[in-house]
Amino acid sequence: xxxxxxxxxxxxxxxxxxxxxxxxxxxxxxxxxxxxxxxxxxxxxxxxxxxxxxxxxxxxxxxxxxxxxxxxxxxxxxxxxxxxxxxxxxxxxxxxxxxxxxxxxxxxxxxxxxxxxxxxxxxxxxxxxxxxxxxxxxxxxxxxxxxxxxxxxxxxxxxxxxxxxxxxxxxxxxxxxxxxxxxxxxxxxxxxxxxxxxxxxxxxxxxxxxxxxxxxxxxxxxxxxxxxxxxxxxxxxxxxxxxxxxxxxxxxxxxx
Numbered sequence: 272x273x274x275x276x277x278x279x280x281x282x283x284x285x286x287x288x289x290x291x292x293x294x295x296x297x298x299x300x301x302x303x304x305x306x307x308x309x310x311x312x313x314x315x316x317x318x319x320x321x322x323x324x325x326x327x328x329x330x331x332x333x334x335x336x337x338x339x340x341x342x343x344x345x346x347x348x349x350x351x352x353x354x355x356x357x358x359x360x361x362x363x364x365x366x367x368x369x370x371x372x373x374x375x376x377x378x379x380x381x382x383x384x385x386x387x388x389x390x391x392x393x394x395x396x397x398x399x400x401x402x403x404x405x406x407x408x409x410x411x412x413x414x415x416x417x418x419x420x421x422x423x424x425x426x427x428x429x430x431x432x433x434x435x436x437x438x439x440x441x442x443x444x445x446x447x448x449x450x451x452x453x454x455x456x457x458x459x460x461x462x463x464x465x466x467x468x469x470x471x472x473x474x475x476x477x478x479x480x481x482x483x484x485x486x487x488x489x490x491x492x493x494x495x496x497x498x499x500x501x502x503x504x505x506x507x508x509x510x511x512x513x514x515x516x517x518x519x520x521x522x523x524x525x526x527x
Contacts, residue, residue, distance in 0.1 A: 273503040275300030277404075278351040280343065282334050282391060283361030285312025287460025288409070290319075291491035292358060292498045297325030299499050301356070304347045306332040308361075334361045334387030335379070337394075344394045354398040356502045359388040360409040364424045364461045377423055384427035388434060396442065403446035407501050408435050410451040410513060412520045428453075432513050439511035448510040450501050452494060455483055455517030459491035484519020 279296050283289040285307035293303045297320040305320075305327055307313040313329035320327040330346045333339040347354055362384045365376045388408050399406065413421065414428035432451055439449040456462050456479045469475040480487040497516050500506055 272300030277301045277355035278353050279356035280304040280306055280347055280354060281358040281360055282306045284316055285309040288457060288491045288494045289360045290316045292495040294320060295495040295499050297327060302351050303327040305329045306343050308333050334391055335382035337390055340390040340394050353402050354395055355402045355404040357391055357395045358407045358498060359391050361387050362409060364421060366420045369422045372423055380423040380427060385430050388431055399447050400445045405448040405502055407498055408451040410453045412453050412455050412515060412517045414453055416521045436511045443510055450509055450512045450514060452497055453513050453515045454494050455520035456488040457491055457494055458488050482520055484522040489518055
């Protein structure tokens with residue numbers, strides 16, 4: 272098992288890619304802290320992990336609030352004694368142009384998507400320094416290729432790619448690796464919510480699939496396995512990397 276004996280915090284792990292990642296991390300031997308503002312969902316993730324024989328802890332967390340993130344770190348240390356991996360996965364998406372986005376929506380999106388990476392990293396880094404651990408940030412192909420009606424989301428994901436590189440440079444001397452994952456359309460979480468509100472979800476998924484060279488959208492476990500790799504010693508010489516798990520997003524056909 273590639274993560275045996277390690278402790279991993281995964282934010283936004285009550286559903287979607289976060290839940291899939293928590294399961295994969297646990298299967299690889301990690302003790303997983305499932306952090307999410309949705310405590311019921313986080314507890315369900317923990318239940319799934321424990322049923323499969325793994326070890327996990329649910330902690331209700333608002334990643335945009337310093338006190339909540341400090342509590343997350345304290346609970347992790349109290350329960351497991353250390354932090355080896357921080358996976359900053361929590362995010363929201365406001366499907367609007369800049370003009371139509373309210374001030375409150377903009378601040379909330381920035382506070383969760385980008386501020387969450389900042390706060391969770393800030394309070395975890397002293398402990399990651401002790402374990403020579405690693406940080407994985409969830410970016411997106413939208414950090415490279417923007418799409419209509421998600422200006423704020425694209426802005427946060429582009430910023431996360433840059434922040435990942437800055438953190439890698441600043442903390443490489445401490446033996447801390449920092450990488451980010453840039454998924455394409457994944458049938459989970461934010462994308463799933465988008466598809467399900469369309470008049471024909473199946474057609475919407477098929478249209479999105481045509482944006483990818485592989486002709487389909489991805490599955491959450493396909494991203495989760497890359498996160499496991501980045502957290503493991505198999506990626507011991509990787510830092511500052513933006514790993515695209517996008518099925519060739521941007522090289523497929525335009526939707527019809």
